[in-house]
Structure formats: structure tokens, C-alpha cells
Amino acid sequence: MIFKYRRGNPIKTDSTVMYIESNNELDFFNKIIKDKKILFDIDENTFVYGLGGSNRGINKIGYTYTSYCSDDPVHTEDKTSLYAAQNFFVIKNKKDIFGIFIDSPSKITYDVGFTEIDKFNIEIESEDYDIYYIKSKTILDIVKEFRKLVGRSYIPPRWAFGYGQSRWGYMNEEDIIRVYDKHYENNIGLDMIYLDIDYMDNFKDFTINKERFPDLEKLVKNLKNKNVRLIPIIDAGVKIEKGYDVYEEGVKKGYFCKDEKGNDFVGSVWPGLVHFPDFLNKDAREWFGMKYKYLIDKGIEGFWNDMNEPAIFFTDRGIENMFSKIEKYRGKKDIGVFDLWEMKDSFMEMNNSDLDYKKMYHNLDGNIINHYNVHNLYGYNMTRSAGEMIEKISPEERKLLFSRASFIGMHRYGGIWTGDNFSWWSHILLSMQQMVGLNMCGFMYIGSDIGGFSGNCSEDLMMRWLEFATFTPLMRNHSAIGTRNQELYQYKNINKLSSIIDIRYRLLPYIYSTFMKCVLRDEMYFKPLAFEFDDEISIRIDDQLLIGDEIMIAPVYKANQNGRIVYLPEEMKMVKFKESNVLCEEILEKGHHYIKTELDEFCIFIRKGKKIPYANIAKNESEVNFDVFNFLGYDNATYEYYNDNGIVREVSEKYIKTI
Numbered sequence: 120m121i122f123k124y125r126r127g128n129p130i131k132t133d134s135t136v137m138y139i140e141s142n143n144e145l146d147f148f149n150k151i152i153k154d155k156k157i158l159f160d161i162d163e164n165t166f167v168y169g170l171g172g173s174n175r176g177i178n179k180i181g182y183t184y185t186s187y188c189s190d191d192p193v194h195t196e197d198k199t200s201l202y203a204a205q206n207f208f209v210i211k212n213k214k215d216i217f218g219i220f221i222d223s224p225s226k227i228t229y230d231v232g233f234t235e236i237d238k239f240n241i242e243i244e245s246e247d248y249d250i251y252y253i254k255s256k257t258i259l260d261i262v263k264e265f266r267k268l269v270g271r272s273y274i275p276p277r278w279a280f281g282y283g284q285s286r287w288g289y290m291n292e293e294d295i296i297r298v299y300d301k302h303y304e305n306n307i308g309l310d311m312i313y314l315d316i317d318y319m320d321n322f323k324d325f326t327i328n329k330e331r332f333p334d335l336e337k338l339v340k341n342l343k344n345k346n347v348r349l350i351p352i353i354d355a356g357v358k359i360e361k362g363y364d365v366y367e368e369g370v371k372k373g374y375f376c377k378d379e380k381g382n383d384f385v386g387s388v389w390p391g392l393v394h395f396p397d398f399l400n401k402d403a404r405e406w407f408g409m410k411y412k413y414l415i416d417k418g419i420e421g422f423w424n425d426m427n428e429p430a431i432f433f434t435d436r437g438i439e440n441m442f443s444k445i446e447k448y449r450g451k452k453d454i455g456v457f458d459l460w461e462m463k464d465s466f467m468e469m470n471n472s473d474l475d476y477k478k479m480y481h482n483l484d485g486n487i488i489n490h491y492n493v494h495n496l497y498g499y500n501m502t503r504s505a506g507e508m509i510e511k512i513s514p515e516e517r518k519l520l521f522s523r524a525s526f527i528g529m530h531r532y533g534g535i536w537t538g539d540n541f542s543w544w545s546h547i548l549l550s551m552q553q554m555v556g557l558n559m560c561g562f563m564y565i566g567s568d569i570g571g572f573s574g575n576c577s578e579d580l581m582m583r584w585l586e587f588a589t590f591t592p593l594m595r596n597h598s599a600i601g602t603r604n605q606e607l608y609q610y611k612n613i614n615k616l617s618s619i620i621d622i623r624y625r626l627l628p629y630i631y632s633t634f635m636k637c638v639l640r641d642e643m644y645f646k647p648l649a650f651e652f653d654d655e656i657s658i659r660i661d662d663q664l665l666i667g668d669e670i671m672i673a674p675v676y677k678a679n680q681n682g683r684i685v686y687l688p689e690e691m692k693m694v695k696f697k698e699s700n701v702l703c704e705e706i707l708e709k710g711h712h713y714i715k716t717e718l719d720e721f722c723i724f725i726r727k728g729k730k731i732p733y734a735n736i737a738k739n740e741s742e743v744n745f746d747v748f749n750f751l752g753y754d755n756a757t758y759e760y761y762n763d764n765g766i767v768r769e770v771s772e773k774y775i776k777t778i
């Protein structure tokens with residue numbers, strides 16, 4: 120059952136696809152809502168799950184989170200906002216279980232037992248919002264009802280479940296060809312190579328640097344013949360440059376965000392000075408989305424949308440403010456530490472500043488709206504713009520699309536990656552935990568930069584990271600310019616690394632089939648044990664995940680380990696992989712086990728009475744045999760197998776066969 124409470128006149132977000140009549144008289148709402156505040160009592164038996172890809176653990180209790188899409192590349196434990204704003208969560212305690220979805224683009228703060236250990240306080244900045252209260256028997260049923268409310272999740276082409284290699288700093292055609300050749304020579308599976316901002320001409324969207332990529336179309340074709348796709352990045356900001364068509368059209372048609380004087384708002388990002396397309400304006404959305412055709416016409420079949428919080432490095436205002444603060448210190452001999460801090464702050468305050476966001480305006484259905492109030496809708500609508508138009512351009516075939524910033528609603532148009540993580544062991548765990556909240560909020564095609572974006576990745580970290588990422592729908596190795604090269608062939612034990620990729624391809628029929636069933640039926644791909652088992656141990660486990668209905672994983676995510684303790688909530692069959700093959704299988708009883716896994720070994724645990732498809736080794740998706748394979752797991756089990764041609768947009772039960 121879904122109930123809705125409406126306060127005032129909320130800005131429309133298009134997050135939901137179902138109309139629900141509001142019922143403000145409901146007792147439940149009157150108990151929890153006080154103006155702009157919502158309050159729940161919590162105790163040591165309360166669990167709060169959800170809030171998308173927010174920071175920290177699977178159970179959100181113990182910290183505060185702010186929904187405010189933020190370009191923050193340092194995901195330490197103290198951070199309250201990352202790139203996304205996803206306002207759905209489930210509360211479970213001994214007496215009750217329900218879901219809450221706050222449909223509002225406003226900044227929203229969740230204080231989950233942080234300030235007061237027994238209170239979960241929510242504060243919505245805006246006066247106007249919708250709140251949905253979802254009541255059902257289990258967490259999974261609540262998630263299902265919620266997902267019906269917000270609509271079916273985006274599905275990429277099947278090849279996008281292959282392995283992808285990315286790095287900021289592949290400068291030209293030669294670099295890309297080298298990446299391909301090295302994977303080929305070293306027998307490393309590969310489906311995608313990503314183009315970061317360097318392929319563009321001066322960081323201008325929908326342009327190609329002709330010196331670096333003299334014939335992109337040919338490069339795309341050659342790689343496609345080898346079953347590898349090139350996936351370019353698109354940034355939100357449009358360079359201000361006379362003669363550049365995207366800029367000139369946008370200005371002429373009035374499709375850019377405005378400043379308070381009604382001029383096109385100016386910020387600075389990679390291309391230098393830019394305007395920001397007004398993605399809240401439907402016409403601007405159509406216009407920008409159609410620009411992707413330029414690259415699609417060159418054979419491109421997928422994109423990643425970046426910088427769409429939107430990130431702003433600085434504006435005139437920030438620069439002015441900085442000079443006005445530091446000017447007075449010029450020539451002064453006795454600068455104190457507070458002075459120094461003021462100077463420093465005036466620099467630090469420049470990027471992604473609310474003071475700038477508050478000077479930006481949108482045109483939403485003819486209403487002029489301050490950006491600050493709809494900030495969380497920006498990245499969502501950039502990806503919606505691309506998703507809607509790509510579907511027009513290619514109605515029959517799915518294309519790959521994922522984004523950095525997001526909001527619920529965007530899950531219908533694209534996937535996401537979790538942004539700029541670090542080459543830290545703790546970020547394997549963070550990534551595992553983020554997957555759960557994201558799935559709850561409808562984001563199914565998800566993954567994190569494997570090996571870590573910032574910092575330098577060691578071979579053992581890469582190995583363990585891959586072992587987890589073998590199971591994430593988006594499996595992409597990505598890193599920042601200036602960091603240690605972390606393509607798998609850069610390390611000593613290339614074979615050990617590539618054999619993990621081999622397992623990914625052997626499991627592809629399972630991973631894809633599970634993904635498709637979850638999208639079709641509004642189920643979760645990644646689940647914590649607590650969503651299916653209610654024993655006292657299972658409900659506290661936050662470093663093991665169930666996948667679909669058949670398996671559990673318990674990745675090693677710490678340095679210098681040759682195994683870990685794994686909890687089995689019921690009897691399961693452990694299958695250990697090594698050197699591209701099954702090393703051993705063993706039925707294990709319910710309870711704790713120390714599972715030994717050397718660096719190049721990892722396990723799945725198949726649930727009692729289940730089996731999963733297991734294909735031959737392939738080096739890319741097109742080599743995978745989706746019709747003929749073996750099984751892993753329990754004899755006499757059956758499996759519901761989803762198998763289509765990997766590209767049709769239609770999703771249907773008819774593609775499922777019990778085998």
C-alpha cells in the first residue's frame with residue numbers, strides 16, 4: 120500500500136510514474152511530520168536502509184547524510200554528501216516495517232541517530248514536498264512497490280556487462296589502440312574502452328580533436344570488428360566559443376541557464392568559460408539529447424555523463440570574492456593564522472559554491488526557478504535528455520548510458536558509477552555497501568571505478584577489487600591522470616588478473632539473466648543478508664551480499680589476507696575459483712566458516728537447492744555462448760533463465776525459461 124502526503128505546491132520532479140491521491144489526514148503522517156521536519160524514534164533494534172549510493176554502511180544508523188549532489192572526490196567517512204540525491208529508505212524495527220520516499224528536489228538532511236542516538240530526524244529545506252509512505256510485509260515487498268511507483272529501471276545492451284578499461288589520460292588514437300593490443304596480447308577479456316575528456320577538441324562536447332583522433336569513425340569500426348566498443352564521456356558545461364555550434368545554438372534558442380540579470384550564466388569548468396544547458400527545460404533537453412546523434416552516427420554505442428551535479432570550478436563571483444579577501448593582506452608583515460585561513464578559505468570556497476548555484480536560473484515549464492532549489496535534478500535531467508533522445512535515435516536497440524550525479528527518476532534513463540573513489544582497501548567495502556542502497560532506489564546498472572580512481576593501485580588491491588567487481592553489472596577499471604597505470608597488463612601477474620575476468624565472462628549468462636529478471640520484476644540484484652534472513656547474525660552482516668535468488672558473495676576487502684570469516688545463514692555450496700576455473704566445491708553447513716582464499720582465489724556460495732549457468736571461457740560478450748553452458752550448484756535444481764538477443768528494448772517474461 121502506498122500513501123501520499125503533499126505539503127504546499129512541490130516542484131515537479133517526474134520521479135514517479137504512478138498517480139497517487141494524497142491523504143494528508145492519515146494518522147501516520149500526522150505523527151511523524153512537523154512542518155519541514157520528520158521525526159522517527161529509533162532504538163538498538165532499528166535498521167534504516169536505502170538513501171541510494173550515500174556514504175558509509177548498509178544500515179544508515181549512526182551518521183548524517185545530506186541529499187545534495189556534490190562533486191566531492193574524497194569519499195572519507197566524514198562526508199555527508201556524495202554525487203547523488205536519492206530519498207528513499209526503509210525503516211525496520213521489532214514492531215514495524217515501512218518505506219518512505221521524499222519526493223523533493225530540495226536539500227534534505229537525514230540525521231540518523233547521530234545527534235540523538237534514539238532519534239531519526241529529517242529536515243527538508245523546502246516548504247513544499249511530497250512524501251510517500253509504503254507499507255508492506257517485507258523489505259523486498261516495500262522495495263518492489265516503490266519501484267513500481269518510480270518506473271522500470273534502465274537496461275544497457277548485454278555487451279555492457281563485459282569488462283571495460285578506462286583511464287583519464289588516453290590522449291590519442293595510438294593510446295587507445297595500445298590499450299586494445301595489450302589486452303589482446305595478454306589474453307585479457309575486454310568489451311569496452313572509454314574515452315575521457317581528452318578526445319574532445321578543447322573539451323567541447325560533441326567535437327573530436329582531429330589531431331589526436333584523425334578518423335574516429337574508422338577507429339570505432341576497427342575496434343567493433345574486434346568486438347570492442349569505444350565509450351566517450353560527455354560533460355555538462357558547454358564551452359563559450361564563437362563559431363562552436365552547440366554554444367551558438369544554445370544561446371540563440373535560450374537553452375542555457377540564466378543569471379539573475381537574465382543573461383546566460385557563466386561558470387568555469389574544463390573547457391574554460393561555459394554555459395550550462397537548462398536540462399529542466401523540455402525543449403533544451405530535446406535539443407541537447409539530439410546532439411548525441413553526432414557521435415552515434417560515427418558508430419558510437421554508449422556514453423558516460425560527467426560533471427553534472429553540476430560541478431563548477433569557479434565563477435567571476437568566486438574570483439572577486441577571493442581577491443577582495445586577500446587584497447588587504449598584501450604587504451602586511453604580521454599575518455596571523457586566522458588571516459591565513461581566511462585567505463585559504465577564499466580559494467577553497469570557489470568550487471561548487473552554493474553562492475554560485477543561487478545565482479543560476481532555470482526555465483521549468485515557463486516558470487523561472489532558482490537553481491539552488493532544483494540542484495538535485497540537474498544530473499538526472501542531463502541523463503534523461505540523453506536517454507530520451509537516444510531512444511528516439513535508436514528505438515530498436517539499447518545503448519549504454521550512465522551518469523555521475525543522479526536523483527530517483529534517472530534510474531529509468533541510465534545507470535551510474537559512484538564517482539571518484541580512491542585506491543584504498545576501504546573503498547572496496549564502500550562500493551559493496553553502496554550497491555544495496557542504489558538497487559533499492561531503482562539503480563540497477565551500477566559499479567565503481569575498479570582499482571580506485573585517485574591514488575595508486577597495487578596488484579593485490581586490484582586483484583581483490585576485481586574479485587568483487589566480477590559481480591557488479593558495470594565492471595570498469597578507471598583511474599585518474601597522473602596515478603599509477605592500472606590496466607591489468609601493467610602488473611606482474613597478468614594471468615592471475617585476467618583469469619578473474621575469465622570468470623566474469625563464464626558467469627555472464629548468470630549475471631545478465633539475474634539483472635534482467637530484477638529489472639522486469641522490480642527485484643534487487645544485490646541484497647544484504649538481512650533482507651532474506653532474520654536471524655540475529657544475518658541482520659548485522661554488512662560485508663556479504665546476496666545476488667539474485669541463487670548466490671551469496673563474501674569478498675576479501677582487506678590487505679594481506681588469505682581468507683576471511685564468512686557467515687552462512689543456511690547450508691550452501693561453496694564454489695571456489697582459481698585460474699579461470701573451479702578449484703573446488705564443497706557443501707558447507709549453516710554457521711561461521713573461515714574460508715581460505717589466496718590472492719587469486721575467490722568464491723561464490725550457492726544457496727541450498729539452487730544452480731546457476733556457467734559458460735565456457737570467452738574474451739568478450741560476443742564470444743559467450745548464451746545457449747549452451749554447464750551449471751554450478753545443486754543437482755536436480757532448476758533455474759529460471761532470462762535470455763534475449765542482448766539488445767532488444769522489450770523486457771518480458773517470455774524471455775524466461777525454466778531449465
Ligand code: MIG
Binds near residue numbers: 425538572598
Ligand atoms: O574534474 O574527466 O569523475 O571519472 O575521469 C574531473 C575527468 C573530471 C571526473 C570523473 C572522472 C573523470 C574526470 N572527471
